[in-house]
């Protein structure tokens with residue numbers, strides 16, 4: 161899509177939704193934002209958090225990065241985009257939920273299996289960033305082997321979600337709030353082709369379809 165097309169689309173948005181959302185936007189400006197959920201997803205253009213959660217402006221505080229990675233807490237780190245989002249969501253916005261959303265056909269997870277030459281300066285930060293997926297790759301290889309690529313990539317995507325959830329717990333505010341029962345952390349696996357959604361069940365230690373989550377919720381009410 162060209163910039164011109166995007167501007168035309170913006171004008172359509174303004175005409176179509178301007179009135180519909182004006183009260184909400186006004187309220188969000190006057191009262192400030194108070195999203196209840198931090199949503200961490202991949203930058204992939206096919207993963208659209210507000211679309212798949214059917215949420216409105218002001219509902220989700222979103223961090224998107226290549227591979228939906230969460231760098232482990234490191235107070236000396238200079239590259240702190242995602243860590244700053246996590247701290248702001250927890251300590252300023254006081255969110256109640258963190259959703260870590262991975263997805264099928266993730267280019268970042270697939271890239272873990274391709275070598276990026278050390279001297280390729282145009283890929284410097286991608287090479288460094290992908291190290292946060294190394295552990296998922298190692299676990300997937302140990303489980304699947306290298307032959308069955310389809311299952312290998314899928315396992316990598318799932319191990320990656322679990323790993324990044326663990327990394328979230330290295331943040332002091334997350335660790336404290338989990339301990340106090342004040343925050344709920346969940347891992348999602350979104351299927352690009354079908355729109356199906358699985359979640360990581362920590363008791364069964366595997367991914368289950370969301371329908372099962374809703375059934376379990378109902379059973380405990």
Ligand SMILES: [Zn+2]
Pocket residue numbers: 202203204226227228263265266267268269
């Ligand atoms: Zn991705």
